[in-house]
Amino acid sequence: MTDTASAFPGHLGDGLFRPATAAGPWVLIHRFRDQEAARAGRRHLSGPHCSTTAHDTPTTAPPRWKMALAAFAAVLRISLIGNGLLGPALRAWPLVARVLTLALLFSTLMTYLMTPAVTLVLRRWLYAATSTAREGPTR
Known part of the structure; x- marks a missing residue:
């Protein structure tokens, strides 16, 4: 899933969070540079427990x-x-x-x-x- 997400333009990375309790779910969050990139990723990465987020501020590399x-x-x-x-x-x-x-x-x-x-x-x-x-x- 992370390999698929990383192929999308505007993908900034993933975060995997371990459950608070032993029986709790693991959470995988995909981050994108803006809403447009998040929407494009959401169409292909959606599932019952899938979340995509857009970064509020654009990330631009320094000169x-x-x-x-x-x-x-x-x-x-x-x-x-x-x-x-x-x-x-x-x-x-x-x-x-x-x-x-x-x-x-x-x-x-x-x-x-x-x-x-x-x-x-x-x-x-x-x-x-x-x-x-x-x-x-x-x-």
Whole structure:
């Protein structure tokens, strides 16, 4: 069901909620970017216990240049710390082994630690154009 929902334009994700009691029902919620996308999804995903919701505010990705700068800030920190701490220890390793080790470590840290942290810290700057466009002109 989640695979089917994710194929719909405007699908933002799913939430699976465990029952409050052992006998209670599990709840699966599909989120969509707007009412139109939710209606299109509802036609194909409806069932006796199916719920689709529309996100009230449009989700727009930040400009690529902002994402590039945010990624640079994260990569720089990881590279400095990783190479500073591990560089001397890995110096005797063959080049391919060093690169594979650092690439695995850095990509894991970027995915699970730095990207969420940097995005959280920079969220107002990253999404500034999106939020002002939604709010309309100031007086």
